[in-house]
Amino acid sequence: MNFNLSKYMCGRVTLTKESVPVNHRFAKQVNEAELVPNYNIGPTQKVGVINSEEPEHLQFLSWGLQITVNHHPTLLLNARADTLLERKTFAPLLEAGQTCFMLVDSYYEWSTTSKANRHPYRILLKDNDLFGIAGLYKRIVDEQTGEETIQFTSITTEPNPMLSKIHDRMPAILPIGHEMDWLKPQANPKDYLTMLQPLNEKLLQMYTVSNEVGKLTNNYPDLIKPYEYPAQPEQLSMF
Numbered sequence: 001m002n003f004n005l006s007k008y009m010c011g012r013v014t015l016t017k018e019s020v021p022v023n024h025r026f027a028k029q030v031n032e033a034e035l036v037p038n039y040n041i042g043p044t045q046k047v048g049v050i051n052s053e054e055p056e057h058l059q060f061l062s063w064g065l066q067i068t069v070n071h072h073p074t075l076l077l078n079a080r081a082d083t084l085l086e087r088k089t090f091a092p093l094l095e096a097g098q099t100c101f102m103l104v105d106s107y108y109e110w111s112t113t114s115k116a117n118r119h120p121y122r123i124l125l126k127d128n129d130l131f132g133i134a135g136l137y138k139r140i141v142d143e144q145t146g147e148e149t150i151q152f153t154s155i156t157t158e159p160n161p162m163l164s165k166i167h168d169r170m171p172a173i174l175p176i177g178h179e180m181d182w183l184k185p186q187a188n189p190k191d192y193l194t195m196l197q198p199l200n201e202k203l204l205q206m207y208t209v210s211n212e213v214g215k216l217t218n219n220y221p222d223l224i225k226p227y228e229y230p231a232q233p234e235q236l237s238m239f
Contacts, residue, residue, distance in 0.1 A: 010133070010156060010171040011077060012108040012213060013041050014122075014224060015048050017130065025177065026050075026103060026130055029058040039223045041104075042216045043077050049152060051100035051137050052183040058103060062151045065089070065138060079136060081157040081172050081196035085189060090153070093136040094192055097185045100152055101132035101174055106224065108213050111166040119229055120213050121166055123206040125176070132179035134172040134196055155196060162201035173199040 016037040020030050029050055041047055046060040065076040067089065076089065084090045093099075106124035111117060125131055137152035155172040163170040174182050174195060186192050210227040212218050 010107055010109060010154060010169070011042055012120075012216075013047065013102060013104040013133070014039050014106045014108075015041065015104050015130075016221075016224065017105055020130070024130075025179075028056060029103070030130070033058040037221070038219060039221060040108075040213055040216060040219045043075060045216075047152075048103045049100050049135070049137070050103055050132070050179075050183070051150075051152075052097055052185075055180060055183050059150070061100075061137065062149060063102075063154070065151050065153045066140070076153045078156045078169075079153045080169075081134075081155050081193060084136075084155070084193065090136055091189075093138055095189045098137050099182050099192065100135045100137045101179055101182060102135060102154060103130055103132055105130050107133070107171060108209065109163075109167055109170075112168070117229070119208050120211060121206045122209045122224055123163070123170075123204060125203055126205050129176075131176060132174040132182070134174050134182055157196050158198050160198040160201040160204075162204060162206065163198075166206075170198060172196040175199075176203065 015035065016039060017030065018035050018037060020027055033048065043064045045063055047063045048058050049061045050058055063077065067074050067076060079087070079090050084094050105128065106122050108120050108122055110120050134155040135152045137150055139148055140151050141148050156169040157172045159167060159170040182195050207226045208229060209223060209225065213223050
């Protein structure tokens, strides 16, 4: 199944940490997982996820819900927070409490505000800590083999002022230190939506990185280093 991976909003994340201090809020999940640094994780790949079924463990799940629309395979990588309860694909998952979050330390986003300067940015917390991007998961059974896998989609929301400079959406980063609340059952599905607000820009930093992150096969430390692009010359008006 072929997908254009570059078109997706919040389509790349990183998890570069191998361990965290024993007093860290995710110490159990991270330190037992024997992580290998990953500098470029994308759609259809395995991503470190904590879900409502096993909140004490980090699982590696396939990123993207694969569905069929008009006999064509479609990958649902993102779901909009504002329409979750309106979409027949996502509403049942939210109502059933099938919530999860990607555990990452940054994500990449390509600017959509200028076609001439469509460069990738790395967005991370100012303290470079781990954070959770909200998502919904589903068990998928292969009709031919009977094999069961778990796939998930991440959730996006309105951008904060800083992120609005490069894109009209941002991932739904869960409140720092309260990520596990997203995994708790809610009496009313609408109560989940209150946790999907834009994260305060004061907690984040961003900088441009090399276009090499555009190739999903690239995966090395230099990808997360700041990269400055030459200034584009201003176009002179003919009138």
